[in-house]
Amino acid sequence: MVSHRIKAMRARYSFILLLVLLLPFLSHAQATASAPHLSVQLVVPPSQIYPGQNFTAGLYFKLEPGWHVYWINAGDSGEPPVIRWTLPPGVTAGTMQFPAPKRLPLGPLMDFGYENEVLFPIPISVASDFKPATPTVAFGGKVTWLVCREVCLPGSTTLSVDRPASASAPASPGVVSADQTLIDRFRSTLPQPLPSDYAAKFQTTSKGFTLTVQTGHRETSAEFFPFDQNILANAAPQLVTYLRNGVEISLTKDENLTAIPQELHGLVVLGDGRAYEFRATPGVLNLAANQMPATGMLRIVLLAFIGGVILNLMPCVFPVLFLKGLALVQSSAEERRKQRLHGLVYTLGILVSFWVIVAILLALRSAGHNLGWGFQFQSPLFIVLLSLLLFFLGLSLAGQFEIGLTLTSTGSGLAAKQGYEGSFFTGILAVVVATPCTAPFMGAAVGYALAASATVTILIFTALALGLAAPYLLLAFNPAWTRLLPRPGAWMEVLKQAVSIPIFGTVIWLVWVFNQTAAAGSLVFLLTAFLLLAIAGWILGRWPAKAPATIAAVLVLTLAVAVPVWALHAFAPSKITHAENSNSLWQPYTPQLVAKYRAEGKAVFIDFTASWCLSCQVNERVVLDRADVQQALKSSGIELIRADWTRHDETIADALAALGRSGVPTYVLYPADPNAPARLLPEVLTPGIVFRALDELKSPPVTANSRP
């Protein structure tokens, strides 16, 4: 009984289907045909056909709401429309072009296609020896398509358009305005080839690809559509990072893809519906750098210079500058020429050490490491050596012993020397202690430099170096200003001893950093080393310039260095303690966590920090941990994430690089809208800045999101 009814139903259904399919053949083929859920029209703009003519025809679909036809790569299901032409002799049609599609989610699947209406342009060319056999010629074709909502219906029809033909080109070619209007209206929906000042590259990641498209602008939205099938997991969300002059899109690869593709051929659809077609090749795109106009380049170099000058005022450099200022005071009796030479040698010391750092950075970068400024402070060994050096220097300044008489081999000894070597090594010392201070201005410059070509990197670091050297150089070159300096006298000894205070302060900071990075038990060995240094200093001070005493001092010094270095080595396997933030407001950073919150539509604030970064600590203590700021953060419902870069962490380095930064502090605020661009807050925070940023989150500027 049931089967009988089904059979009857199916028979009726088949009959209707047959009728629908045959309908076009029964009547004379026309330019427009109606079919279930859509109408389709063949659009032929010229009012006359003549030899040598080139024009764009089109296939226009108008769809019922909710129904869609497909892009050239239909995605997980579906098929694109096809036209099989019947054209007069001498007329040829090019391949059908596909406007930028939309992502059409369907449960766990993702299709690519068009809703509402779409026009597929088709280039037509008429041969120069075209001879019309009849007064009118017919442009015809059989169009087949698949139209889907939840269900899919295949369709086909035959369309035909008649146009008068002539054997020669008319004086003024006319157009059928309705058809031309239609073609023109959809012209902007066609993807363009990637402009010459744009670029696209991709890198392989563990889950798929990171596609970087340089556009020269900060974009507002971006979606990638692959031409090739079976490359990407179509339904996977595309995580977009908006950069200063482009976008970075995280793509998830197809589960079955095993070989890395030679290229990613596809479309990127940006804000305002701008769409570009490209074939991205593997590689890294220096988004911050490429194609930068000369003025922008100059600005960055200038910023680097200013950043360098400001570095002189940073707490970690100031003691060294002061030390050098002291040396200048001592040398104010010297000839002018000599002073200039000292200034130049000091500058050279800074330049050389910056160049050495650049060389190391470039070498490491090419080796695939992604290091940022201040990375040396992530090495406990470096911290040990620097703190020992500064502590020993502090002892000497405080008056425990005279440096430079017997010890000339260590850096501090050299730095304290009166000669040109002294100036040179003071320059180096200034650089060594200055690097972790990512002052305002400098973050951008270094980020730019590290992402840029080798030449640009060297240029920027040179500007930074000159900026750092400038104040002292100026002083050395300007005799008038030198005369302003106080005359040498007894006060110098007082000053020298006073300088030891900030030096010891720096040592305390370094010990604290060491405690954050090294294993818990190794701190006592570093402190022991300080005691050994003090003993060595005492020996040197008690028996100055005596060979046995000097030998004893050197032995103790060697021991002082050996003890913490050994401790580091011995405790290395148990280096598992990580600087955990006791503050439960902050969640430790993982890219997955950020992606998760963003996918959930939550606003996210990330604090990129490190314990060796003084500005970070200041921002946290003075701003982020303030009661009212904490309250505001809590009540705003933002997910707070702290990315602790105290120890070198590749994922955090990657995240910083993606933001166009290479150092900390970096503060980034992601609005709740997953497509909205990330916002970088300044490197020096105030409560006001945080409050304003939170207010803007609550009432974001209204953006028109008019999707067809």
Added chain:
Amino acid sequence: MIRRLALALAFTVALPAFAARVGESAPAFTGTDTNGQTHSLADYHGKYVVLEWTNKDCPYTRAQYSSDNMQALQKEWTAKGVVWLTILSSAPGQQGYMTAAEENEWIKKVHADPTTAILDPTGIIGRAYEAKTTPHMFVIDPSGKLIYDGAIDDHPTTDPSDVDKSHNYVSAALTEAMSGQSVANAYTRPYGCSVKYANEGE
């Protein structure tokens, strides 16, 4: 070390627990057929298994059945000892959803000859295999390894007359695997209508 381990762990959890991937173990599943019997993939260890996602009202599936191609394949391969499971993942109310009785009726009517038809209205099996279309075909070898994932053939059309001209990927995969060769086209883009899954979270 622990940090790295934790990261690796977080990464694993983020991935779907079972993902169908050619060359790896096929996701395990248990389903109920149109006669109320339960079938597990594990039951067929030692045999070749073909999974066919179907939706009788999908034009692409219809092309395969109205040309008698699918029925012929089912007869040919089940006769050679292959287990052929037709799977229906359409959610209730969606196109292609069938009760057990309706599906049995339909099988009789079109003379289909699968080992059995499994009803998967919740889409659990479909999602485990990431079945995208009807038809979407999978071939599993006797060791339980997935050896083919993709389209039924190389002609993505709804025209039954195209079926004869097509190169059938499922037959090719079974023939190659049974003669000890590796499957030449182990992964193709499945074509057809989307599987009519129940909407998530609704």
